[in-house]
Amino acid sequence: MKKHLRSNLLYTLSFLIIFGPLCYLLYDYVLDFALPPVPAKEALSETNTVRISANRNFSNIDEHAEKVTVLMYHQIIPESQLKKQHFTDTGELVDMVVTLEEFSDQMKYLKQQNFTILSLKEFELFMTNKMKVPPKSVLITFDDGYKNVFKFAYPVLQKHGFYAVHFIITELITNRTVKYDSSYLQYASIDEVVKAADVFDYGNHTHSLHHRNKNGKSFLVVYSRDKIKKDLVKANKWLGRSTAFAPPFGEYTTSTLKILKDLNIEMAFTVDPGYAEPSQHILEIPRQLIYPFYDIEDFKYIVEQKIDYHIQLN
Amino acid sequence: MILTITLFLFFLFVLFHTLYIFIPLYTSTKQSKVYPTKEKGFSILIPSYNETLVIENCLNGILNVNYKELEILFINDGSTDNSLDTFDTHLMLIKTEKVKKEILNHKQVKDVYHSEKYPYIWVIDKENGGKADALNTGINFAENEIIITLDADSILEPNSLNEMNLSFSDESIVAAGGLVNIVQGFKRTDNKLIPHYKISGLIRYQVIQYLTAFYLHKTTQSKFGSITVIAGAFGAFRRSVLIQANGYRLTVGEDMDITLRIQELIGKGLKGKRIVFVPEAVCYTECPASFKNLYKQRIRWQKAFVDCIFTYTKSFYRKMNFRVSTYLLLDSLLLGTISAYPALMVPIIVIITMNNLILSLILLTMSIVLAIMQNIATLIVSRRFGHFYGFRDYISILLFLPIEVMFFRITGLFFVIIGTILYFFDKDGWSRSERIGQPILFKPNTNVNIDR
Numbered sequence: 001m002k003k004h005l006r007s008n009l010l011y012t013l014s015f016l017i018i019f020g021p022l023c024y025l026l027y028d029y030v031l032d033f034a035l036p037p038v039p040a041k042e043a044l045s046e047t048n049t050v051r052i053s054a055n056r057n058f059s060n061i062d063e064h065a066e067k068v069t070v071l072m073y074h075q076i077i078p079e080s081q082l083k084k085q086h087f088t089d090t091g092e093l094v095d096m097v098v099t100l101e102e103f104s105d106q107m108k109y110l111k112q113q114n115f116t117i118l119s120l121k122e123f124e125l126f127m128t129n130k131m132k133v134p135p136k137s138v139l140i141t142f143d144d145g146y147k148n149v150f151k152f153a154y155p156v157l158q159k160h161g162f163y164a165v166h167f168i169i170t171e172l173i174t175n176r177t178v179k180y181d182s183s184y185l186q187y188a189s190i191d192e193v194v195k196a197a198d199v200f201d202y203g204n205h206t207h208s209l210h211h212r213n214k215n216g217k218s219f220l221v222v223y224s225r226d227k228i229k230k231d232l233v234k235a236n237k238w239l240g241r242s243t244a245f246a247p248p249f250g251e252y253t254t255s256t257l258k259i260l261k262d263l264n265i266e267m268a269f270t271v272d273p274g275y276a277e278p279s280q281h282i283l284e285i286p287r288q289l290i291y292p293f294y295d296i297e298d299f300k301y302i303v304e305q306k307i308d309y310h311i312q313l314n
Numbered sequence: 315m316i317l318t319i320t321l322f323l324f325f326l327f328v329l330f331h332t333l334y335i336f337i338p339l340y341t342s343t344k345q346s347k348v349y350p351t352k353e354k355g356f357s358i359l360i361p362s363y364n365e366t367l368v369i370e371n372c373l374n375g376i377l378n379v380n381y382k383e384l385e386i387l388f389i390n391d392g393s394t395d396n397s398l399d400t401f402d403t404h405l406m407l408i409k410t411e412k413v414k415k416e417i418l419n420h421k422q423v424k425d426v427y428h429s430e431k432y433p434y435i436w437v438i439d440k441e442n443g444g445k446a447d448a449l450n451t452g453i454n455f456a457e458n459e460i461i462i463t464l465d466a467d468s469i470l471e472p473n474s475l476n477e478m479n480l481s482f483s484d485e486s487i488v489a490a491g492g493l494v495n496i497v498q499g500f501k502r503t504d505n506k507l508i509p510h511y512k513i514s515g516l517i518r519y520q521v522i523q524y525l526t527a528f529y530l531h532k533t534t535q536s537k538f539g540s541i542t543v544i545a546g547a548f549g550a551f552r553r554s555v556l557i558q559a560n561g562y563r564l565t566v567g568e569d570m571d572i573t574l575r576i577q578e579l580i581g582k583g584l585k586g587k588r589i590v591f592v593p594e595a596v597c598y599t600e601c602p603a604s605f606k607n608l609y610k611q612r613i614r615w616q617k618a619f620v621d622c623i624f625t626y627t628k629s630f631y632r633k634m635n636f637r638v639s640t641y642l643l644l645d646s647l648l649l650g651t652i653s654a655y656p657a658l659m660v661p662i663i664v665i666i667t668m669n670n671l672i673l674s675l676i677l678l679t680m681s682i683v684l685a686i687m688q689n690i691a692t693l694i695v696s697r698r699f700g701h702f703y704g705f706r707d708y709i710s711i712l713l714f715l716p717i718e719v720m721f722f723r724i725t726g727l728f729f730v731i732i733g734t735i736l737y738f739f740d741k742d743g744w745s746r747s748e749r750i751g752q753p754i755l756f757k758p759n760t761n762v763n764i765d766r
Contacts, residue, residue: 003343004339004343004698007694008339008340011339011690011691011694012336012339015335015687018683018687019680019683019684019687022676022679022680022683023680025676026676026677026680029672029673029676030321033673034317034318034321034673
């Protein structure tokens with residue numbers, strides 16, 4: 001065996017040099033896409049993340065808003081990266097997806113028209129009648145914690161100096177930051193969540209209850225109070241500081257509201273359309289879902305608060 | 315789910331093929347050996363059916379072997395050509411009697427002939443009964459302890475039997491396979507065979523494939539005790555084991571069948587006995603030179619394999635030991651046959667759906683790189699056993715490797731797929747490669763130059 005020591009070593013070395021990187025590439029790919037993601041080992045509360053403390057003083061403004069538009073988004077994906085699964089059978093984009101191009105235009109519009117984008121704290125003060133906000137005020141919210149929001153929406157918001165609230169399903173936040181691939185439904189990693197904390201306030205979207213049972217009922221509606229309470233406490237603990245909640249699928253019961261009160265959750269957001277007013281039940285704040293088929297005119301109509309929900313309701 | 319299966323199969327594939335590279339690389343080396351002074355008696359069985367074209371070559375090879383304790387039995391399996399006359403021309407046959415032990419059943423023997431010229435050569439003329447039947451006849455007539463089976467187109471390298479003799483001096487070895495080289499991959503100079511690579515692509519592919527299969531795969535299997543085929547072209551067995559296995563079974567692939575039967579015996583009664591591969595024991599054989607014949611040969615091989623899998627289904631892990639069963643089921647069946655289907659489906663699916671494009675690309679690159687690296691390992695290992703090429707040949711081999719991996723291997727996949735399907739419709743009987751009958755390799759009665 002000693003006879004061939006040199007050629008063996010030479011071969012082994014070149015084998016490792018050539019084949020090794022390929023193995024690593026595969027390993028990397030498998031971790032990113034093939035294996036089920038591992039939940040983050042560290043909770044957001046365990047990191048030294050500086051949270052948004054924006055609390056501007058709007059009292060020197062003459063006019064004040066009576067109601068604030070709360071926008072709701074789920075996924076933001078560039079048009080070029082849309083895949084089959086982002087479309088319905090009839091070829092329309094699914095409600096959950098707004099293209100990055102549309103989203104950018106909408107944000108640009110808000111910036112150009114001098115809208116005030118509120119932080120969660122400012123919005124809370126408005127809702128509790130503790131502070132007045134300018135007439136053209138908006139709260140931007142995202143649900144679920146998708147990676148594409150962090151990848152595409154976050155830079156846009158940051159560029160404009162906007163704030164937003166992101167309701168995340170804390171259990172689904174992953175440990176490893178993977179490569180983005182729109183073919184997969186990817187959730188953000190803990191690192192991405194931490195990094196985006198200068199734009200996002202994180203809200204509670206349950207720790208692990210973002211599911212429906214066989215009959216199509218949301219877990220939040222069918223589970224026992226104890227179970228729900230435990231889960232929400234878990235999510236709150238994970239988030240560290242969370243005053244806001246959004247029930248999965250917008251489904252909740254009076255019992256849910258009681259739990260929220262017990263847990264001292266300040267605000268909860270529904271998926272029912274409407275504008276937010278301090279007179280409303282603070283645990284049932286309406287939101288405007290921005291549908292993918294809205295053009296900029298539709299968007300203007302919403303944020304200019306042209307829709308009169310009072311008439312519609314009466 | 316599909317992704318998990320793919321990755322699992324791929325992992326197995328890489329594992330096996332890495333072992334195939336590194337085990338031979340670190341363990342095979344030609345050592346200076348002490349050959350036993352005593353030659354064990356060998357009986358060489360050569361079943362022949364319409365082999366007029368190659369009889370002369372075969373004889374020349376045998377006459378040139380450096381071994382004395384030898385009897386050679388040609389079994390003329392009811393040939394319809396003038397085989398018997400050809401034998402007579404070269405051997406000068408005399409009708410005679412030969413002691414026969416009636417142990418194995420076979421078709422009726424018409425006559426037994428004896429060569430006047432070479433008294434240790436016999437021709438047994440029998441009714442046609444197939445290759446297995448011919449071999450069984452030979453076993454009954456064979457007098458010696460060790461039986462060598464050759465194909466009629468196999469040409470023994472002069473020192474090959476001494477190597478076998480050395481191997482069988484280890485009592486634990488009950489059967490051994492020799493190394494089969496493709497004769498078209500050699501050119502003859504001064505009565506020596508020198509490897510060369512100025513040959514057609516189809517033969518180039520087979521040369522590289524044989525070298526890899528023997529120097530890497532069989533060496534590895536031999537180390538693990540998991541040899542599943544002793545090639546019919548050149549095998550050696552203890553007579554007692556062949557009898558214990560109840561001789562050959564009439565099937566498409568009697569060589570794999572008998573090997574597995576012996577593995578069964580090893581797994582049950584003959585504990586501690588082994589089947590080995592002897593890379594120094596070399597024979598030369600012709601490979602199909604046309605695509606049509608290659609196709610026929612490979613389809614036959616695949617049918618033989620499938621047939622054995624069905625025949626031995628109940629033996630795996632019960633009669634056969636863990637290593638043989640695992641090797642056969644994982645490498646040969648799962649990776650070699652079943653995976654061929656998805657391997658060809660995957661590119662189609664990927665192109666249609668455009669999903670997992672990057673993964674497919676990574677896997678494809680890895681397979682190609684691994685295959686090329688393995689071929690290079692083949693060149694290194696075979697060189698250690700004296701299989702030298704000239705510089706120009708090495709260049710052409712290196713240039714040929716990517717073509718081999720990307721084109722010929724895909725063709726190989728098709729053979730596997732088609733062969734497996736055809737098995738269920740038509741299970742061949744006696745069939746063999748078309749003979750070409752290349753000119754004499756080792757001239758008898760000349761000074762054979764063996765530099766060992």
